[in-house]
Amino acid sequence: MFSYDDMWKAIDRLADSHGYSPSGLAKKAGLDPTTFNKSKRMSSDGKPRWPSTESLSKILAVTGATMSDFIALIGENENNAAARDTIPLINSAIAGKNGHFTAEGHPAGNGWDDFSFPGTASRRDEHLFAIEVIGQTLMPAYREGDVLVASPQANVRRGDRVIVRTRGGDFMIHELRRQTASRIELRAIGHNGDNLSLPAEDISWMARIIWVSQ
DNA sequence: TAAAGGTCGCGCCTCGAACT
DNA sequence: AGTTCGAGGCGCGACCTTTA
Numbered sequence A: 001m002f003s004y005d006d007m008w009k010a011i012d013r014l015a016d017s018h019g020y021s022p023s024g025l026a027k028k029a030g031l032d033p034t035t036f037n038k039s040k041r042m043s044s045d046g047k048p049r050w051p052s053t054e055s056l057s058k059i060l061a062v063t064g065a066t067m068s069d070f071i072a073l074i075g076e077n078e079n080n081a082a083a084r085d086t087i088p089l090i091n092s093a094i095a096g097k098n099g100h101f102t103a104e105g106h107p108a109g110n111g112w113d114d115f116s117f118p119g120t121a122s123r124r125d126e127h128l129f130a131i132e133v134i135g136q137t138l139m140p141a142y143r144e145g146d147v148l149v150a151s152p153q154a155n156v157r158r159g160d161r162v163i164v165r166t167r168g169g170d171f172m173i174h175e176l177r178r179q180t181a182s183r184i185e186l187r188a189i190g191h192n193g194d195n196l197s198l199p200a201e202d203i204s205w206m207a208r209i210i211w212v213s214q
Numbered sequence B: 001t002a003a004a005g006g007t008c009g010c011g012c013c014t015c016g017a018a019c020t
Numbered sequence C: 001a002g003t004t005c006g007a008g009g010c011g012c013g014a015c016c017t018t019t020a
Helices: A004-017 A022-028 A053-063 A067-075
Strands: A084-091 A113-118 A129-132 A147-151 A161-166 A171-179 A183-188 A195-199 A203-213
Touching (some): A004 A053
Antiparallel strands (some): A183 A195
């Protein structure tokens, strides 16, 4: 999961790399010049404030940057060096077998390779892992060879794509449709798009897909 | 299912500092 | 003096959760 600091630093770097101040970039993108003010990155009660996806979309559009470029900026260290770290990688065909994850959804056991992912060392989420898609079952959303980076620590919300492990041993890549205290409703990613409703206690862990290499 | 209430990102505005 | 930038207060609107 991207930390709050990572996100704002990346915005600052994006602005700087295009010759703008944060307020200049906001203005260029058609946003209020104060949108990215440091004073607005924290609410009055001290809670961190996150930029909206719409604001991010606008500044990427106006700078011509892609989401991948932005991810790279998140991963850069203070010296702007190309620091690239690795996270555990496993393919989807074997990820569901026992022994590859702890009860909390953290990578464990053998069978893992390394996947280069920018700035992992500076990120607070040390339990990130990557899943390489094998087969066509997730088409058209994900193709064979795509790599999904997931965080078991990230908060999941309606509409997020998630990796789910049930206590019965099922391993699924689905979209979260609804989550209540008692039930989890999921929708399959892929051609069939089947809906699935499970008791919350049947879910061992759930990790949000935060990034995809396609 | 709909209404009520809470949360949060953003726009509008004013003000002050720094710079040209 | 004019411009740019950033801090901070306030309110709006979208979205979400809770409750009846």
